[in-house]
Amino acid sequence: MANNTGNTILALLTGTALGVGLGLLYAPQSGEKTRKQLRDEADHLQDNLNKKYKETSSHLSDFTTEAKKNIEEKLEKTFSNANTKADVMLSKLESELEQLKKKNSNLQKELKNK
Numbered sequence: 838m839a840n841n842t843g844n845t846i847l848a849l850l851t852g853t854a855l856g857v858g859l860g861l862l863y864a865p866q867s868g869e870k871t872r873k874q875l876r877d878e879a880d881h882l883q884d885n886l887n888k889k890y891k892e893t894s895s896h897l898s899d900f901t902t903e904a905k906k907n908i909e910e911k912l913e914k915t916f917s918n919a920n921t922k923a924d925v926m927l928s929k930l931e932s933e934l935e936q937l938k939k940k941n942s943n944l945q946k947e948l949k950n951k
Contacts (some may be wrong), residue, residue: 842889842892846886849882849886851881853878857878859930
């Protein structure tokens with residue numbers, strides 16, 4: 838996106854410069870009229886650059902907002918998955934611990950009976 842905007846601005850500047858140059862070469866007119874025309878072209882170019890700057894800023898802001906939202910969603914999913922897996926592992930460990938306690942209790946009973 839930024840590369841396209843840069844290319845657009847470069848094309849705009851190049852086109853304007855060529856248009857002004859060719860206009861000066863092929864339009865014999867008074868210096869005052871030529872200066873006014875140059876001023877008008879410069880104002881027009883400034884307006885176009887300001888417009889492109891605002892559009893690019895808006896697009897960049899939208900892109901940043903969307904990227905932030907996507908990252909937050911992915912982090913939330915990752916944390917949720919990690920939490921679920923941790924709960925499953927903890928449940929399995931508790932179950933195994935309970936089984937080991939039962940086996941230990943049975944072994945202690947057997948040892949007392951001998």
